[in-house]
Amino acid sequence: DAGITQSPRHKVTETGTPVTLRCHQTENHRYMYWYRQDPGHGLRLIHYSYGVKDTDKGEVSDGYSVSRSKTEDFLLTLESATSSQTSVYFCAINTGAKQYEQYFGPGTRLTVT
């Protein structure tokens, strides 16, 4: 157990509203990641962070922003949610050991109506 929690676990929101998902870790690891899961696409990286205030875009970053003001929290924001952002979102961390083996949170199911 890598001590990763995600909140909320489920959310239904309307198109055009802002949404923030939170990933929290208890062990102060440097690297944190946000992925989305979609049928036929596996896991796709949205954004990742390699330290406080150090973030970079993944392959599907359009429409998403992130912030990391402290080591333990990595926030993913949908500025104006769209139906195409309906998905399951996974946060992950790696410890820097084991060649960056990743540990995943439980996931957040987001539905945009």
Place this chain on the structure above:
Amino acid sequence: ILNVEQSPQSLHVQEGDSTNFTCSFPSSNFYALHWYRWETAKSPEALFVMTLNGDEKKKGRISATLNTKEGYSYLYIKGSQPEDSATYLCAFIGVGGSTLGRLYFGRGTQLTVWP
């Protein structure tokens, strides 16, 4: 964006069959190759982390091999059981700067084992 390909996309086998899947990745700037097992309604969990050409890893009935020179890895399941049903993901990590630590996932192979 790096290209990581997995085949087949899905596989249906009978209990007791042995099976294997392929992961193809860039053969240059290799750092590590991961395999993850992802059961429905759960989170992915690491199976193997492989770094050296010729690496072979084994966990119970599941094993994996790595060829970094030609850019592929095989995952084998011997005597498949219904509890092996899951999506198997591979992920490539390349060497270099701020991208170190970033995984490039394939789309996965979805395995269904029928009793």
